[in-house]
Amino acid sequence: MSETKIEDTVDNQLLTKEEIAEVESLGDKSEDELTPEQKANKKLYARMSDYKTKLETSKKESEEKITQLTKDLEEAKKLNGDKINNTDKKENTLDEIGLARKIKVLQEYDEDEIEFAQVLAKGSGKDILEVIKMEQFKTFSEAKREKDKKANLSQQPNGKQGTFEKKDPMFEKFSQNLPRGFDFNKK
Numbered sequence: 001m002s003e004t005k006i007e008d009t010v011d012n013q014l015l016t017k018e019e020i021a022e023v024e025s026l027g028d029k030s031e032d033e034l035t036p037e038q039k040a041n042k043k044l045y046a047r048m049s050d051y052k053t054k055l056e057t058s059k060k061e062s063e064e065k066i067t068q069l070t071k072d073l074e075e076a077k078k079l080n081g082d083k084i085n086n087t088d089k090k091e092n093t094l095d096e097i098g099l100a101r102k103i104k105v106l107q108e109y110d111e112d113e114i115e116f117a118q119v120l121a122k123g124s125g126k127d128i129l130e131v132i133k134m135e136q137f138k139t140f141s142e143a144k145r146e147k148d149k150k151a152n153l154s155q156q157p158n159g160k161q162g163t164f165e166k167k168d169p170m171f172e173k174f175s176q177n178l179p180r181g182f183d184f185n186k187k
Helices: 017-026 036-080 083-106 111-124 128-132 135-154 169-176
Strands: 005-008 013-016
Touching: 013 017, 017 036, 083 128, 111 128, 111 135
Parallel strands: none
Antiparallel strands: 005 013
């Protein structure tokens, strides 16, 4: 981009330094004395100036917030000292061990049972390992396993494995001439 142009981020319109100087020199001239191009440049310059001031004030506010937050952080570090760093390390190792325990216990359950345990844990505010020991979860788990067991024993055929009988056209012609009530299955 050329150095002689200043970009106005609104509507991606550009004003050259000469146009900016011209708008600034217009001063308090009435709208009737200006050309349409000068009017448009004047409006664009006003918008650009307005956005520039807003940008500067928001930048100042952001910098003030950053300095305040860094001061607060330094004060918190002074008050707590090394306690913050030590607890983070201990929590990480405890979380890893707890996670390993949860994985080991949850291996015994299927997805539906785990989802039910999660719902109970959220509702009661307890850990999922505590929920698994609750009577509600045990009852649900036993009922679900019993239902799955019965479903596996009965295994009714679905539409994909149904019997498909292809009829022989010769057999069709032959069977049309048979007397009524004749059954092939009788011996």
